[in-house]
Amino acid sequence: MTTLRSVVVGCGSHLPATIVTNADLSERMETSDEWIVQRTGIRQRHIAAPEETTAVLGTRAAQAALADAGLSGADIDLVICATSTPDHTFPSTATQIQAALGIETGFAFDQQAVCAGFVYAVATADSLIRTGAAKRALIIGAETFSRIVDWEDRTTCVLFGDGAGAIVLEAREGEGTTADRGVLSSRLRSDGRHRSKLYVDGGPGSTGTVGKLRMEGKEVFRFAVGSVTDVIADAFTLSGTTAEDLDWFVPHQANRRIIEASADKLGIAREKVVLTVDMHGNTSAASIPLALDAARKDGRIRDGDLVMIEAIGGGFAWGAALIRW
Template sequence: MTIRATVRGVGHYLPDRVVPNSEFEATLDTSDEWIRSRTGIERRHFAAEGQTTSDLATNAARAALEDAGLEPGDLDALIVATSTADLTFPSVATMVQAKLGMSSGFAFDVQAVCAGFVYALSNAHAMIVSGQARRVMVIGAETFSRLLDMADRSTCVLFGDGAGALLLEATDAEGTPQDRGILATDLNSDGSYRDVLYVDGGTSTGTTGFLRMQGREVFRHAVEKLATTAHTALDKAGLTAEDVAWIVPHQANLRIIKATAQRMGLGMDKVIVTVQDHGNTSAASIPLALSVGKAEGRIKPGDLVVTEAIGGGLAWGSVVLRW
């Protein structure tokens, strides 16, 4: 028998404030049509004043627990993928642990920017198959609105805030590609591309800083690397693109999503797309899309799902799982 990390529950949370593209027209040389045509984004959510990343993450975790029919005490571990922690330390994960009333187990953060959820999911998978944990809550949560230079039209219109959560549980399986659960992962990074996407603040500057991005370079790397990592993970699982029911990609830009699907030889009818409603929510985008996909009745038990993401670092990777 083989131990698999299977999906027991999923949930998400979005702040109440919805920011349509038109809101940027008053302060920037931009328009709803310009943003839609270049990114596919129509609106995004921004956190309220005083609303933190740990608040968003906690709400998403509660939704996933409800979906799973479990309580916080049933969890062995909690991982939060984020680049927008409430404080330098302690971790967002330990704050969520306290807010949930989870008095046992352990919690920690993972920081791989937009690839963070894929990295966190891979870590959770490793802990479950090794026997270190039986149930792990994996959360992607961001308040990227607090890292945006609102005078930079090339970046500030792209990002939004939100959180999504996936609850993984150890189950016995046959050890075949038909098993439910995570079947393969693939992680990569290349620090030589640091200047392509970064925040110009931190302990070296004593400031929070703003997000900076070379858009064309990010696009070029994203399309090439996302399709490659997805195929690599499928190969590891002993599967092909023809077996895929859904691609659930990082929701950064509709053109990147379309180009990646084309490189994989799959139509857009097999892609879960939420970027139009959420913008780029970094580490939160994949779990948000998974939760929406399930809630809308598209992702069903037995479906083969491929998630893939790329973020600052550059860091990128993918996970193949059967729902």
Template sequence: MVTRAIVRGVGHYLPARVVENAEFEASLDTSDEWIRSRSGIERRHFAAETETTSDMAIRAARAALADAGLAPDEVDAIILATSTADLTFPSAATMVQAGLGMTRGFAFDVQAVCAGFVFALANANALIATGMARRVLVIGAESFSRILDWTDRGTCVLFGDGAGALLLEAGQGEGNSDDRGVLAVDLNSDGRHRDILYVDGGTSTGSTGYLRMLGKEVFRHAVEKLADTAHAALEKAGLTGADVDWLVPHQANLRIIKATAQRMQLPMDRVIVTVQDHGNTSAASIPLALSVGKAQGRIQPGQLVVIEAIGGGLAWGAVVLRW
């Protein structure tokens, strides 16, 4: 018998403000058709002025706890994936811990940009597999609207805000690919490509900065690396693309999603797509998509799910899990 990290609950939160593509036409040389054709995005949510990343994370965490039927103090750890924490420190995860009224355990942030949720899920799986935690809340939450250059039509129309969460719980498996829970993980990074996707602020500049991206370069790396990491994770689990029930990719761009699915020989009716409604919510995009997929009745217990993402760093990876 082996210990597996099994999905017990899932939830998400989206800010109330919905921004349609047409809203950008007043201030930018762009159009709804231009944005849709290049990204597949139709709308996105932006956080209210007083709404922080940790606020959204708390809402998503509460939804996941309710789905699992658990109280905050029944959780051992919180791992929050974000690139837009409320403050430089303390971690937003500790703010979520306090906001939930959780008086035990530990909490910390993971920063791998759009790949953050994959890296956070890998950390949670390791904590559970080694017995350091029994239940872990894994959250992705972002307020990217606060680091966008509103004069750059190549970036500011692509991103949105929101949060999603999974509650993982230790369970016993036979040690084969029929087990429920996380079956395999593949993580990668290559710091040589940091200049194609970054924020031009931080302690070195004394300012928050804005997101900067070389879109064509990011697209090229994404299509190549996403399919490769998904295949690597499946191979570690002793599975192939033919075994996959659902691909839940990072929701950055519909063209990237379609190209990745094609390279994996998966039809689009086996891919969860939410980018049209959420935009790119960075580390929040995969848990948001998982929560929506379950709420729609598409993702069912026992099904094989592959998640994969790439973000600034570059950092990329995939997780294979049985729901």
């Protein structure tokens, strides 16, 4: 029996030119390269210039993904931008990217699930494609987290960076088996009781200000390793696959220790884990598409590979999706 699948046909990314190393940070605050690397695995991060807004980064990543797919903006009828650092309260960053790409048809909106935003956006686009509401979707994760971190808080400011990544999903018929290319399964979860563990202390509806990021690092670590593997297990079950079938695990790039502990818990071999946190830091919703593009460009991810993406973000919100590339 044939079924409609959301197939990845293009992938792209964009990073700001400015790189800030751990050594650079140690010159402006009490920290060190050794301290940061031991606790997080991060060695450097990219920081956006004043003119590089979230929409600018997202547009450049989108252009790269379209070029990789051999498509233009006119071929896209859905744009979703996963971001927690939009250019404006409204309109959405997705509509600004849509306009920059010259797209005049279809629809565009932002997805806000913090670091899990890209996974949420992929699952949302897949649902819309499978219902026939869209034929080709541009899914973007774009962030300028450097603008909401407290640069006086060395426990959090060293973690985050800026960047954007994107993929193009296209509706194609499959046979309804795990050999099909495209999104095979996804699972999303959230639990708002954990707000205080990772949040921004401002917003238009509360303080009328942008606010700064606040985090209880130990609590986030504990929850990320102990609780969020449920969505991964469910995604495997829904698709009829197992960790042994997986070619690549591409998780949210927040902390190397979290990534490796989660992989170990799930029985995913470490050599199957794509790691870019050392180069990019935590880029929130941009981290997974940045990692996907890096692994695609260096030849690790190839057509036909089974790829798991997974993330947890503030809220908490978390999710996973299994994709046959």
